[in-house]
Amino acid sequence: MKLLIPGGAGYIGSHMVRYAQEHGHEVVVLDDFSTGHDWAVRDCEILNVNLLDHYKLSQLLKGRQFDGVIHFAAKSLVGESVKKPAMYYRNNVIGTLNLVNEMLNNDINTLVFSSTAAIFGHPVTDKIAEDHPKNPINPYGQSKLMVENMLQDICLANDFNATCLRYFNAAGAHESGEIGEAHDPETHLIPNILKAALSNESNLKVFGVDYSTPDGTCVRDYVHVSDLAQAHLLGFEYMQKYRGFSAFNLGNGDGFSVFDVIKAAEKVVGKSIKYEISPKRDGDPSVLVADSLRAVSMLGWVPSFKNLASIIKSASNWHKNFEDAKV
Ligand SMILES: NC(=O)c1ccc[n+]([C@@H]2O[C@H](COP(=O)([O-])OP(=O)(O)OC[C@H]3O[C@@H](n4cnc5c(N)ncnc54)[C@H](O)[C@@H]3O)[C@@H](O)[C@H]2O)c1
Known part of the structure; x- marks a missing residue:
């Protein structure tokens, strides 16, 4: 085409x-x-x-x-x-x-x-x-x-x-590590976690820990x-x-809290990641999880990145390359 x-x-x-x-x-x-x-x-x-x-x-x-x-x-x-x-x-x-x-x-x-x-x-x-x-x-x-x-x-x-x-x-990012997420400002959680991991600064904010979710943080x-x-x-x-x-x-049909994502990222990068707690942002629903069964059955969609660690790993490869290229 x-x-x-x-x-x-x-x-x-x-x-x-x-x-x-x-x-x-x-x-x-x-x-x-x-x-x-x-x-x-x-x-x-x-x-x-x-x-x-x-x-x-x-x-x-x-x-x-x-x-x-x-x-x-x-x-x-x-x-x-x-x-x-x-x-x-x-x-x-x-x-x-x-x-x-x-x-x-x-x-x-x-x-x-x-x-x-x-x-x-x-x-x-x-x-x-x-x-x-x-x-x-x-x-x-x-x-x-x-x-x-x-x-x-x-x-x-x-x-x-x-x-x-x-x-x-x-x-996540392309398997080649050549392209990935580079928004400015970056408002998305995974790139911000990985940037915090690479910079060692505690500029990662967790918005709200009193949601009605198992650990109090938003689930996505x-x-x-x-x-x-x-x-x-x-x-x-x-x-x-x-x-x-x-x-x-x-979507993948599984919800992960902000703390779940931080923990999974810590395993991927092999070190602890600093964060600070900030107030909730207006209009952030506590849980957002997709039912994608229609896409699977009608489109024949077969997602290959079912697991959070594999998504974070691909993003981490890209962020490392991107930061290295800046030096
Ligand atoms: N990133 C997410 O998690 C997410 C979730 C749901 C939906 N979406 C949707 O997916 C799409 C892509 O998101 P993204 O994260 O890649 O955003 P992005 O900002 O990285 O990409 C948007 C692209 O559109 C271009 N663009 C914007 N307005 C334009 C205009 N008027 N004329 C020509 N080009 C224009 C920008 O230069 C940019 O290259 C968007 O429509 C967004 O609403 C994104």
């Missing part, structure tokens, strides 16, 4: 690019490099454009043919979205609408969209399946739900197919980026059989 990958220079997108290339697909990356990195992509054409630049986008995509689009391009910091909601709705909703318009203009009718567990808000069941109520509690989650709803309507009215993949906590479901990438390609096979709109939750 020839795939257009908006957001392909970002964390998950760059792993998707590698995975697609390793599976014999041709890739064109579209990115404005607002949070992406040029070192994260290689051996492909790069369209440097912001999805909000409708004119340039339309010029760049005019007459181009792709078998499908995998759309990662978004802003995704929950806290920032609370402070700057208009920016989030503009970038994530209008940016996606511009992209879909150009797809329709150029008869490209198959899209896999990066959605998120944040569309569900506070869980009302132990594990979150696709039919869980959708009540996002921040503008980031709201912007993603708005896109899902928009795609559903566009699929109904056109010969258009969209698969929304709702990731829980993406983690960590899923490896390469397993996410696998699900995206399966999404295209699925859409050949089942046309129109569909959505799948992607």
Whole structure:
């Protein structure tokens, strides 16, 4: 397949690019490099454009043919979205609408969209399946739900197919150790734990130890980026059989507390990791764990990183290489 990958220079997108290339697909990356990195992509054409630049986008995509689009391009910091909601709705909703318009203009009718567990808000069941109520509690989650709803309507009215993949906590890095998670600021737990381990400073914060969980810290479901990438390609096979709109939750189905993750990371790096306790952050649900049975049964998704240690180990290799490269 020839795939257009908006957001392909970002964390998950760059792993998707590698995975697609390793599976014999041709890739064109579209990115404005607002949070992406040029070192994260290689051996492909790069369209440097912001999805909000409708004119340039339309010029760049005019007459181009792709078998499908995998759309990662978004802003995704929950806290920032609370402070700057208009920016989030503009970038994530209008940016996606511009992209879909150009797809329709150029008869490209198959899209896999990066959605998120944040569309569900506070869980009302132990594990979150696709039919869980959708009540996002921040503008980031709201912007993603708005896109899902928009795609559903566009699929109904056109010969258009969209698969929304709702990731829980993406983690880990490519087995080569060449690409990995490098957000700035970094808000995700595993990279922050590994950075603390490498720097020996106690700048790791544990937000809240009085949640109603066994050890008082938040419980999350960590899923490896390469397993996410696998699900995206399966999404295209699925859409050949089942046309129109569909959505799948992607997680490992196991919850790990912040302290579980710190302990697992200590085993991987072979030393103790310092942290400090901070107050809870607003709007952090105590437990978020996916029910991904639908992805397993309908997409044929077989995640290979089922165990937390293997996810952390891959991330640790990357962080070590990344820190060494800075020296
Ligand atoms: N990281 C996670 O745990 C997680 C969980 C659930 C969902 N997601 C979703 O997955 C996607 C990728 O997340 P990530 O962690 O790789 O983020 P990221 O910030 O590393 O990647 C996003 C990429 O999109 C690009 N981009 C953003 N806005 C753009 C625009 N208007 N025009 C062109 N390019 C633009 C950025 O430069 C970057 O390369 C996002 O849509 C995010 O909402 C991520």
